[in-house]
Each structure stands twice: as structure tokens, then as C-alpha cells.
Amino acid sequence: MKKIKTSKNSETIMTEIVCPNDTNPMGILQGGRLVQWMDIASAICSQNHAEHICVTASIDSVKFKTPAKVGDIITIKAKVTRSFNSSMEIFVQAWAKKILSQKAYLINEAYFTFVALDDNAKPAFVPAIKPSSEAEKKEYLNALKRKNSRLKNN
Ligand SMILES: CC(C)(COP(=O)(O)OP(=O)(O)OC[C@H]1O[C@@H](n2cnc3c(N)ncnc32)[C@H](O)[C@@H]1OP(=O)(O)O)[C@@H](O)C(=O)NCCC(=O)NCCS
Structure with missing residues (x-):
């Protein structure tokens, strides 16, 4: 029988400081560097969920909302929204904090993904996800639509 886990089991929080x-x-954080940090956080998250080595298959809906500046503390949170057979969708958010x-x-x-x-x-094969909160259930349902749409656009 397929193992079932919650997203709390593998939720990953990573912090960095923006250096010159x-x-x-x-003095604005480069987009590629931020995406690299987000990729590392989601790799840790997916590997803890899957209990296997995992590779990045795709990155989508990347939204750069506000710039971060040198000296800011960056916090990255990665969480599995849903797993399928061998793939997992990870939702990643990043915040910048001003020290002063x-x-x-x-x-x-x-x-x-x-x-x-x-x-x-x-x-x-990877363990299934059991969503808990209403927000997690919504993300879980929408994850299947997003998977279908990203595979269609491949
Ligand atoms: C990702 C990869 C392992 C998929 O291998 P594959 O032989 O195409 O495997 P399959 O077609 O059997 O698909 C396996 C899973 O990957 C998913 N997948 C494949 N390509 C995908 C893509 N572009 N986006 C999202 N998911 C994808 C499939 O939907 C499937 O998911 P499921 O098993 O949960 O249904 C392969 O394409 C690969 O190694 N890519 C390079 C990865 C890499 O180098 N990443 C950067 C370094 S970490």
C-alpha cells in the first residue's frame, strides 16, 4: 500500500542573507540567485517527502513581486502541495526582511515540480499527500489542473 504523509512532514524553511x-x-538581488535558493529549498523538501534523490523537472508561475536589497534576510518556505506517481508539486514562497x-x-x-x-x-514511486487545512485541500485539488496544463505546454 502507498505510504501517506502530510506536507508538514517535509515543509522546509531556509534562510539566506543577500551579499554584494x-x-x-x-544592489538588487539577482533573480537567478533567488531561484537557485528556491530550487535548493524545494529539493530538500521533495527529497524528505520522497525519501529518494529528486531532480527538478519544471519551474512555473515564477513571480518576482518586489526587489530584495543587499543586507536583507531572505526566508524561503517550500511545501509539497500534492504528489502523483513519481512527481511532486512544491509551492515555494520567499520573503525579504529589512534588518533595521x-x-x-x-x-x-x-x-x-x-x-x-x-x-x-x-x-x-513517492508517498501520497493527505491535505489537512482547507487551504491545503484547495492547493491539492488545483495541483492536478496545474500538472495537466504544464504537461500540455511541454
Ligand atoms: C524529469 C525526468 C526524470 C522525467 O523523466 P521521464 O523519463 O520523462 O519520465 P516520465 O515521462 O516517466 O515521467 C515521470 C514523471 O515526471 C513528470 N514530468 C516529466 N516531465 C515533466 C515536466 N517537464 N514538468 C513536470 N513534470 C514532468 C511526469 O508527469 C511524471 O510524473 P508522474 O510519475 O508523477 O505521473 C527527466 O526528464 C530528467 O531527468 N530531466 C532532467 C532533470 C534535471 O537534470 N534537472 C536539473 C538538475 S536537478
Whole structure:
């Protein structure tokens, strides 16, 4: 029987500080660096859920909402919305916090799809997700529509 887990089991929170080497000449965090951090957070999340090595299959709905600046503290949260056979959809959000004001604001959100691999690098079955809250149930239902639409656009 397929193992069932909640998204709380693998929810991942990662923090970074924006250093000069992460920014453009205006001191704004580079988009690619932020997506790299989000990819790492979602890799940790998917691997803890799957209990397998996982690879990024796709990244979609990436929204850069507000710039982060040098010195800001970045917090990234990654959570599995739903798993299928070997793939998992991970919702990732990132916030930037100003040290002096301690104010945090949402800077990015995106959906990552990770695929679990077995020892022969072939897709491996992953545990199912049991959504708990109303918000999780909504994300769970919509995850199937998003999966179908991203595969159609491949
Ligand atoms: C992702 C990958 C493993 C899929 O392998 P594949 O042989 O095409 O596997 P399948 O067609 O059997 O699909 C396996 C799963 O991946 C999903 N998938 C495949 N391509 C996808 C895509 N572009 N976007 C989202 N999901 C995708 C399928 O829907 C399927 O999910 P399911 O098992 O839950 O139904 C393969 O394409 C790959 O290795 N890509 C490169 C990954 C990589 O290098 N990432 C960056 C470094 S981590």
C-alpha cells in the first residue's frame, strides 16, 4: 500500500542573507540567485517527502513581486502541495526582511515540480499527500489542473 504523509512532514524553511556578490550594480538581488535558493529549498523538501534523490523537472508561475536589497534576510518556505506517481508539486514562497525595521515582505512565489529517482535514475514511486487545512485541500485539488496544463505546454 502507498505510504501517506502530510506536507508538514517535509515543509522546509531556509534562510539566506543577500551579499554584494548576489546583486546587480543597483544592489538588487539577482533573480537567478533567488531561484537557485528556491530550487535548493524545494529539493530538500521533495527529497524528505520522497525519501529518494529528486531532480527538478519544471519551474512555473515564477513571480518576482518586489526587489530584495543587499543586507536583507531572505526566508524561503517550500511545501509539497500534492504528489502523483513519481512527481511532486512544491509551492515555494520567499520573503525579504529589512534588518533595521524588521519588516518582512513577500518577494517571490513559484511552483516547482520534482521527480524522484531510483538507484537506476528511473522515476520512483513517492508517498501520497493527505491535505489537512482547507487551504491545503484547495492547493491539492488545483495541483492536478496545474500538472495537466504544464504537461500540455511541454
Ligand atoms: C524529469 C525526468 C526524470 C522525467 O523523466 P521521464 O523519463 O520523462 O519520465 P516520465 O515521462 O516517466 O515521467 C515521470 C514523471 O515526471 C513528470 N514530468 C516529466 N516531465 C515533466 C515536466 N517537464 N514538468 C513536470 N513534470 C514532468 C511526469 O508527469 C511524471 O510524473 P508522474 O510519475 O508523477 O505521473 C527527466 O526528464 C530528467 O531527468 N530531466 C532532467 C532533470 C534535471 O537534470 N534537472 C536539473 C538538475 S536537478
